[in-house]
Amino acid sequence: MPITYTSGDQVEVYRFNWPITLGVPATALFLQAWLPHQFPAFAMLDLPLLVTIFFAISRRNPISGLLTGGAIGVFQDALTGLPIGLNGIAKTLVGYAASSLGVKIDVENAGARLLVTLVFCVTHKVVYFMVARGMVNLTMNWSWPHELWSALINAVVGVFMFYALDRFKQRT
C-alpha cells in the first residue's frame, strides 16, 4: 500500500473557498440527519466525520483541522438529543490528528485514504465511547465486529467521497 513519507516541504497544502468550507459540512450534517430516516442502514455512516478527515488531511493545518472538527461535531451533537460536546471532542481530536498526519505522509492515493479513514473512524468511536461513558455516564455497548465493520464501510464511502471533493481543492 503506497503510503509515502514526506517532509513538510514536499506535501501540498490545499485550501477551499468559503462556500465549500461552509457548504460541504452543512450538506454532510443535513444528509446525516435525513438519510437515516429514509434508509435506516445509513445511520452506520458518519458523513460529518468523513468531511472532518477530508478537510484535515487536505489543509494539513492542525489548528484548522481541530477547529473544523470541533465545529462540525458540536453541530452534529446539536441535532441529537444527547449533550453537546460528545462528537465535538471526538472530532476535534480526529481533526487534529488527521491534519498532523497529513503533514507527515502523503494521503492522496486510494489505499492510503482507505487505511487512514479506517483508523480515524475507529479512533473516533473509541474517543466517543470514552467520553460518553466517562463523562456523561451514557450506557453504550462496545462491539469490535460492529465498530470495525462500521469503520470499514465509512472508509470505503470516504474514498469515493474524497475523490468527489478533490475537485474543490485549490492549491495554495
Add this chain to the structure above:
Amino acid sequence: MESVLGRYKNLIVLACVLVAQVLGLAVQVKRTTDTESSRLIRIWAVNMVTPFEKVLHWMHTGTGNIWHNYFYLRGVRAENRDLKAEIERLRLEQVRLHEDAAQAHRLQALLAFKEQFISQTLPAQVIGSGGSEQSRILYIDKGQKDGLKPDMAVITVDGIVGKVLKTFGSTSQVLLIDDQSSGVGAILDKSRLQGIVRGTPAGEVVLEHIMTDNAVQPGEEVRTSGGDRIFPKGLPIGTVTKVGTGQDLFLNIRVRPAANLSKLEEVLIVTKLVEQEPTQLETGPVRAADILAERLPSVPDKPPADASKLKEGAANEAANPVAPAPGKPSGASAPPHAEVAPNPRSGSIVPISPKNTAAAPGALKPATSHGPAPAPVNVAEPLQTAAPMPNPSSPPPTTEPPTQNGPQ
C-alpha cells in the same frame, strides 16, 4: 516564552478547545435543562437542517402521491371490496365492544376511577432523524407555533412512538421509545403486571422491573399503564418477543414495538388529555347491593296523592323531545358523535349518558342505609330511561354540560 508558545501553539489550541468542550459538557450534565448557550446551538443546527428536510419531504410525498393516486391504481377494486367486508365485520365488533365499554365504565365509576382520555391530537409529518445510532430521535414538522410542548405523547394508530423532547419554532424533537433515555409506564395485557419499558443502547425495547417469579409469555401484549403521566392508559406499546432471566431477580423481557419506529411517516401528537372522574361520585359511595336493588323489580309504594299530576308529568315527558329514548343517551344536547363513538374509550367522555342520568342525586337511588328511599320506579320501563324523580332530601338533579372536546 514566545518560542515555547510558537512551538506548542497547536497543542495549546487543542487543549483550549478540548477544555472548553469538556467544561460545556460538564455544565450540561449537571443541569437537567438546556443552558442558553447549548439551546442556541441546537436552534441554529435545527434551523439549518430542517428547512431542507421539509422541502425534500414535501417533494418526496408529492411525487409519491402523484404516482399512487393517479397512476398506480392496480388492485384498488379488490382492495375496496375487501375493505367493505372489513368495515362490516368491524361494525359488528364495534357494537359488542361498545356494550363492553359501557359496562366497564359503569364499573369504573363505582370504583371511583379517574382516567385520562385523549381529547385532542395534532397530526405531524416526520421529516428527519437525529442521525446518530446513540440517540434515537425524530424531527417532526410541528413546533411551538402549533402549540407543542415538551413531554407530549407521540403516537400512531399502531401504538406509541415516543414523546416530544424539545420544541423549536416550527419543528420538534421526538424521543423514541427505543432510545436508552426514554421510559414508559407499561402493563402486560393478560397478567396485568406493571413495569417500565425502556430502550437499550442497541436500539431494542425491553420491559423492566418484572420479577422472575412472575410468568410472562412471549406474544403477550404490552400497553401503557398511564403511570408516567405522559401516555394515557391502554395504548399499545408492543408485543413480548423474548423472556429471559435478567439481573437482580428481574426478568429480561424484550418487546417488539407495535409501531414501526424505523419507518414512521406520520404521527399524532396528543396535545390535550381529559382527566375524567365518574359522575357517580356525586351521589356518594354506592354498593353493589344498591345496584342490584336498582335492577330488581320492587313493590311500588303507595301511589302519589296527586296521581293526576304525575300523569300530567308523564305526558309532558313523552312530548318533550329532550327526554331520552330507550337505549339512547338521555342528553339531547350531547354531541352526535358522542353517541356512536367507535372507540370504546370515547364512550367514557359522552357527557350525558343513561347511567349518568340514573346517577343524578335523588334519581333511582334505592332504599338503603345511606338515605331515605326514593320515589318508586316503574320497572316496566328500562331503568336507565326512567325520568329522575325528585327526592325531597336531596338537591335537585343536575345535568352536566356536554364536553366540547370530543374524541379525535
